[in-house]
Amino acid sequence: MTDISPQNDLRTRAEAHLRDLAGPNAVLRPDQWTAIEALVVKRKRALVVQRTGWGKSAVYFVATALLRAAGAGPTVIISPLLALMRNQIDAAAKAGVHAATINSSNVDDWDRVRDDVAAGSVDLLLVSPERLNNLEFREAILPGLAKDAGLIVVDEAHCVSDWGHDFRPDYRRIRDLLDGLPEDTPVLATTATANARVSHDVAEQLGSDTLVLRGTLERESLSLAVVRTPDAPTRLAWLAERLRELPGSGIVYSLTVAGAEQTAEYLREQGHEVRAYTGKTDADERLLAERELLDNRVKALVATSALGMGFDKPDLGFVVHLGAPSSPVAYYQQVGRAGRGVDRAEVILLPGKEDTDIWAYFASMAFPPERIVTSALSLLTEPMSVPQLETHLDLSRSRLDMMLKVLDVDGAVRRLPRSKWEATGNPWVYDAERYARIAGERRAEQDAMLAYLDTTECRMAYLRGQLDDPQAAPCGRCDNCTGTRVEAGVSEAAAEAARGRLYKPGAEIAPRRMWPSGLGELGLSGKIKPESQAAEGRALAPNLYVGWGQRIRSLVEPDAPDGELPDDVLGALLELIKGWGIGRPGAVASMASGRRPELLASAGRRIAEVGRVPYLGSLAYRAGSPGSQFNSARRVSAVWGTLTVPEELAAALPEVRGSVLLIDDVVDTRWTLTVAARLLREAGAEEVVPLALALAG
Structure with a gap:
């Protein structure tokens, strides 16, 4: 790798790449340049906590272009969602960066992508965190990537932390990846939804010398409101009557797959152009749905949290929630999809009486109790497949998979060829105190979400306060600040039609x-x-x-x-x-x-x-x-x-x-x-x- 050019020349070239990405009038924000300089010149590790739409992706696209010009290896981005990967590949091209991906949906392309990386024709490679837990990827592909990477990026880095609202066991593999990097490999972690506890946790995992850049979480375009309806039929009727009045196109969030599918079906019956988007939606249908929303060919996607982090549509005009997410942090992350490139976006929450029951159901999917984990480890003294384990352990497949991932990262079990697992024999202690702390934090988040519904203070200031934003202040736009309430009433005919459907x-x-x-x-x-x-x-x-x-x-x-x-x-x-x-x-x-x-x-x-x-x-x-x-x-x-x-x-x-x-x-x-x-x-x-x-x- 050649020496980096003098600072002034480097900043000039950085802003040229930024203009290719964001338009002829784009100028680097001070913290964007600070982060780029830390990565490209000082080869440091940095955590950037900035609101959605601030330009975190511009930091790693520009840094990649500069590092590649100096002869560095490709950037490797660990990115949590396929939708996010697709957006990032499109955006990278604008910055003159050739991006490719290795994920579960393109296994047939892996060999070609690996050859392209080896040939030097790929500037930026996106991988999902789940790939880090894949035995073949970990043993055959990852070592080479880690050795030759010019930059490692951990996107949506709050997922690394136990305290993050969307913690994923696979993200804990990133610690092993970082520990094995050459000393001068720069690392960038980014997120829009990290409170002080999560920021400290992530920075600590990156290293003691990590540069932390944290900005205000104010979103000047978002207009927040809560609409109380007496029951689920009235809530559905409200959406059916008001959807056309909402600006542009947007997202309607549901807490459950069944709710999303049922809502989308009813809205189509009422003449609205919408699509359902859930974890059960076929991959090709998801891609089509994303494209139709991006092109404004549908009024809305009716989605679960499967459509969340990283989906980038600057002119998204509204986000409506039928049911409240279980934490203000998760809510802020989802509503952050709206209003990036428009002056005003409507953000409306219609809570339901069933919300707390749904939260309780998802909470029951947490890490299993000690007796089950201990039993699993004793069974795995002999190699066993997941179906074999299921005959002995009373856990759903999803909880069993999650438990094995956690134990794998902790070094208590290892994945073997032919989809089998075995215990390593390494000492492992069930950290009941830690799991209890996490459960307690989740309950506190739920209480805070209920308080958001009832607060008479500024709603944006409340959300920013939950994210420990020291600059939180009244927004002047929400229903509490203006005193203007979104009308909750619906016509009798609409209520009766929705009741009949539900x-x-x-x-x-x-x-x-x-x-x-x-x-x-x-x-x-x-x-x-x-x-x-x-x-x-x-x-x-x-x-x-x-x-x-x-x-x-x-x-x-x-x-x-x-x-x-x-x-x-x-x-x-x-x-x-x-x-x-x-x-x-x-x-x-x-x-x-x-x-x-x-x-x-x-x-x-x-x-x-x-x-x-x-x-x-x-x-x-x-x-x-x-x-x-x-x-x-x-x-x-x-x-x-x-x-x-x-x-x-x-x-x-x-x-x-x-x-x-x-x-x-x-x-x-x-x-x-x-x-x-x-x-x-x-x-x-x-x-x-x-x-x-x-x-x-």
Whole structure:
């Protein structure tokens, strides 16, 4: 690498690159130049905490151009979202920087990209943090990148910290990467959403000599407001009536996948051009949705937090939240998508009564308790795959993956070829105090979010205060500062239409067709025989949070008394059956239940009575309900051999002409229904059609 040019000449060239990126009148901000100089000239490590739209990406694009001109190796950016990577590749080209990416969506391109990097034709390589936890990438690709990199960039660096609102276990691998860098490799970490605690934590991990540049978090274009509505139908009606009035195009955030999909569907029915965007959306559909929003071909994307960090649309005119995120920091990060290149953007939050229940659900996905982690480590004295572990540990797949990533980074387990894991034998202690502190911080964030809804102070100042911005001051634009409230009322027709949509009965229950892995000892593997499968079923509610879901939740929550099925729920179930088109069943049976046997039995009896078909009774458990399990293998193991068809019910099945309608309360994994259908069909049922009160999602 050649010597860097004198400072004045370097700044002149830096601003020339900036103008290529941002336009002919662009000038470097003082802190932008300070950061660039620290990276390019002094070869230091720097943390830049600046608001969205300030120009953090310009720092690493310009620094990359200068370093590459001096003969340095390529810049490696660790970037958390594919949407962010796509935006950065487009932006880099404007600055004369050739960018490429290695991520889970372009595995077929990896060899070509590696060859291009080796040939020197790639100036900037973007990788996801998940790649750092991929064995092949870590062993075959990463060492060379770390050795030859001219600059390492950690984007959205708050994810490194346990205290960051979007902490990711994969980001902890970055510490190992940084420790292995040549001493003079500059490192830049950037974020817009770090309070003092997170900033200190990240800077400490970068090194004691880290330059920290922290600016004001004021966003002059954002106009914040909170709109209180009495219920979910009114909230949806408000959005349907007001969406066209909102400026430009924007994002509507939902707390759940089901909520985003349901909202997008309803808005399209009402004539709005919108698309759903969630973690379940196909990768190609996500790319199309992003492009349509960027080109203003849709009014909005109805999204979960999957559309968050780094999505760059300068003229985004509004962000509306149907339901409050669980922390002011997360909220600030999401609303920061709006108003980067316009004078005014509307930011409106419509909280829901179900928000705290949704927060509690996501909080339950935290790091597992000590007994489960200890059990996992004892099991992994022999190499095991994740499906094998699932048969022993009562964790969902996502929680199990997260636990293994944390233990891997901590050195307690290691990933082996062929997707297996084993314990390393290194000392490891369950840090209960740390996990309790993190949980406590999360609860404090939730309390702070609830306080945001009720504050009479400036809303922007409140958010900036939560991020420890010392310059926080009244914005003069929010509903509290101006005293101007966003009208919460909706027309009666709009409210009725939204209520009809949210209370429209029916969500599909797809039949299971394959047994989970690792159940060979039960004689279960591979495909489920067609003659043993359930038919496609239906649930009254798609989740437990809106519409009929809220009503069902009041019946099935742990402290709810067991009793007869209420008339309104019966009516909705009958409406669902009528519109379903399955014809009259031959008989009705109900699922076994440890908590709500009367609720299910009464539902079965009353539906059979209206349909004038026999009610055959309930399935049963041999030794009490097996309780809740959180993964497929454990659920099948729990109910297999425990769930039974009583003699009287079994004796009646061969006489039934037609299907058996099987009534259940809340369906989660679908495995109890799957086992029940197999038992009923083996006992003589021609077909088993599930009907549930709700899905658990």
